[in-house]
Amino acid sequence: MVVKLNQILGKPKKKLGRPGEPKGKPRKTIKPTVTPRRRWLEVRTARRPHRTGVMLVGWGGNNGTTLTAALLANRAGLRWETKEGERRADWLGSLTQSSTLRLGQDADGRDVWVPLADVVPLLRPDDLEVDGWDISGLDLAAAARRNRVLDVEVQRALEPELRRLRPRAAAFDCGFVAANQQERADHVLGGTRAQQVRQLREDIRDFKQGKSLDQVVVLWTANTERFADLRPGLNDTADNLLAAIERDESEVASSTLYAVAAILEGTLLDDFVNYFRYVQCTFINGSPQNTLVPGCLELAERHGTHVVGDDLKTGQTKLKSVLVDFLVGAGIKPTSIVSYNHLGNNDGKNLSAPHTFRSKEVGNPQHGLRILAVVSPSVVSAHVPDPLPLLAPAQITKRNVVDDVVESNSILYGPGERPDHVVVIKYVPYVGDSKRAMDEYSAEILFGGRQTFVVHNTCEDSLLAAPLLLDLVVLAEFCTRVGFRDAAAGPAEEYVPFHSVLALLSYLVKAPMVPRGPVVNSLFRQRTCIENMLRACVGLGPDSNMQLEHKLA
Ligand code: NAD
Numbered sequence: 001m002v003v004k005l006n007q008i009l010g011k012p013k014k015k016l017g018r019p020g021e022p023k024g025k026p027r028k029t030i031k032p033t034v035t036p037r038r039r040w041l042e043v044r045t046a047r048r049p050h051r052t053g054v055m056l057v058g059w060g061g062n063n064g065t066t067l068t069a070a071l072l073a074n075r076a077g078l079r080w081e082t083k084e085g086e087r088r089a090d091w092l093g094s095l096t097q098s099s100t101l102r103l104g105q106d107a108d109g110r111d112v113w114v115p116l117a118d119v120v121p122l123l124r125p126d127d128l129e130v131d132g133w134d135i136s137g138l139d140l141a142a143a144a145r146r147n148r149v150l151d152v153e154v155q156r157a158l159e160p161e162l163r164r165l166r167p168r169a170a171a172f173d174c175g176f177v178a179a180n181q182q183e184r185a186d187h188v189l190g191g192t193r194a195q196q197v198r199q200l201r202e203d204i205r206d207f208k209q210g211k212s213l214d215q216v217v218v219l220w221t222a223n224t225e226r227f228a229d230l231r232p233g234l235n236d237t238a239d240n241l242l243a244a245i246e247r248d249e250s251e252v253a254s255s256t257l258y259a260v261a262a263i264l265e266g267t268l269l270d271d272f273v274n275y276f277r278y279v280q281c282t283f284i285n286g287s288p289q290n291t292l293v294p295g296c297l298e299l300a301e302r303h304g305t306h307v308v309g310d311d312l313k314t315g316q317t318k319l320k321s322v323l324v325d326f327l328v329g330a331g332i333k334p335t336s337i338v339s340y341n342h343l344g345n346n347d348g349k350n351l352s353a354p355h356t357f358r359s360k361e362v363g364n365p366q367h368g369l370r371i372l373a374v375v376s377p378s379v380v381s382a383h384v385p386d387p388l389p390l391l392a393p394a395q396i397t398k399r400n401v402v403d404d405v406v407e408s409n410s411i412l413y414g415p416g417e418r419p420d421h422v423v424v425i426k427y428v429p430y431v432g433d434s435k436r437a438m439d440e441y442s443a444e445i446l447f448g449g450r451q452t453f454v455v456h457n458t459c460e461d462s463l464l465a466a467p468l469l470l471d472l473v474v475l476a477e478f479c480t481r482v483g484f485r486d487a488a489a490g491p492a493e494e495y496v497p498f499h500s501v502l503a504l505l506s507y508l509v510k511a512p513m514v515p516r517g518p519v520v521n522s523l524f525r526q527r528t529c530i531e532n533m534l535r536a537c538v539g540l541g542p543d544s545n546m547q548l549e550h551k552l553a
Contacts, residue, residue, distance in 0.1 A: 058222030059132025
């Protein structure tokens with residue numbers, strides 16, 4: 001059946017202008033043709049989660065120690081006294097552990113909500129093993145003390161266990177981070193880049209064997225690096241990247257070495273219990289730099305290894321995508337978004353150098369420019385050449401975290417038009433991990449009116465990030481157990497796994513990498529995607545929210 005949209009909607013009587021558009025400028029007429037097709041897919045999900053371990057790059061950092069403490073505290077059912085009374089370990093802020101999904105309705109028409117983690121068997125946090133690397137040799141108890149994120153009672157209770165955990169020596173090139181990070185770099189691997197990759201691979205294998213794991217997720221939660229130069233012959237293809245590592249090319253970032261090590265360890269394995277083939281290693285980039293250079297992506301595809309990028313989506317960006325989605329969906333036109341941040345943790349200290357700050361502001365040039373204006377940071381502490389001029393201008397596509405929302409409404413925005421979007425980040429040591437984010441949203445309403453929202457958000461950054469790290473690992477493991485095939489193709493047809501670039505995890509990252517098709521930044525669409533995927537795995541259709549059973553006469 002072919003449906004012509006303009007047959008249903010009727011032809012517009014006269015051409016309308018957009019709000020604020022000069023009179024007489026014609027509005028683009030949209031005449032899509034919709035052709036509904038029916039295709040049955042078989043979705044197969046192995047029910048038993050793999051024995052999984054996470055290796056945190058930057059284990060001794062704020063996020064690394066906080067996630068580790070949360071895993072230990074939850075496993076032990078830790079309770080501790082605070083000035084507000086007793087507190088118990090939990091996973092607040094975790095999509096997989098603390099949120100629910102609407103399954104449907106019971107016989108009386110009441111909504112039935114179930115924990116998201118109960119729809120399909122997901123990896124339990126208590127079963128997750130943890131290990132990692134850091135440039136600082138401090139054990140995790142000392143690192144947690146230095147980081148000043150955890151309540152002192154929690155630190156005391158977990159001290160014996162945290163003290164036993166010591167990061168492995170890290171691959172590190174100070175040229176990619178702020179010079180001020182050198183002070184803590186007492187635990188780094190020597191040798192060439194090729195030797196470092198070999199050692200990192202050895203570490204992954206050692207962890208896997210030591211804990212009898214099926215699968216490892218390598219998760220970069222170390223400092224934001226500057227962009228690596230993208231150059232033909234250097235990192236444009238898998239073979240060129242591997243050759244560049246062998247030549248010990250200085251423009252290969254440490255984060256890319258971890259990614260390559262993980263990808264090379266991610267060979268496919270047959271799971272005879274579940275009759276499944278799965279990849280044994282996944283790499284996730286929790287920071288904004290362009291770790292996953294084109295050669296890295298090609299290598300991942302070659303090995304069938306999953307990769308996820310880029311940058312954790314914790315507080316401010318999440319709220320931004322929700323607010324702009326709401327405004328644009330309501331037919332209100334956001335015209336300016338201005339964000340000020342100040343934070344005083346080591347992440348902030350590292351971002352106080354212009355070249356790393358640039359990564360945070362601009363984002364991975366493979367996704368395009370996320371932020372319109374650049375405001376320089378308060379402290380300038382390193383003298384590394386600015387990497388941006390090295391990028392081919394075509395790689396900078398001036399897209400940002402609200403782009404898809406803006407582009408979804410051609411009534412509000414003309415071609416190429418988007419709100420002004422400015423971000424300022426300042427390093428203020430006193431506030432520590434308690435990040436301040438102040439956002440001003442301006443929007444146009446009826447009769448040229450203006451609506452302005454001001455949002456002030458104070459929050460411990462790492463307490464938002466740790467549950468997200470867990471979700472990334474839990475969902476990444478889940479993705480290795482799912483396969484699809486055309487139901488009409490017959491039993492001889494192989495199940496196709498997810499593409500090696502895992503777009504399903506877009507909800508959790510600021511600048512989602514997708515293998516093809518548009519990037520979705522809208523938080524609700526990203527969440528719905530996860531919900532519907534879980535539903536599909538148990539043979540339920542997507543939640544249409546029509547609720548026709550209550551609406552018909
Ligand atoms: P942090 O500075 O406390 O921790 C980073 C750790 O990485 C440090 O312990 C450092 O010694 C280590 N490190 C640096 N280079 C390394 C290397 N090459 N190998 C191994 N270890 C290395 O920072 P954080 O607050 O934990 O944040 C970590 C990353 O997550 C940052 O890039 C930050 O921008 C990003 N991020 C954090 C949040 C959040 O809400 N906390 C949100 C989005 C992104």
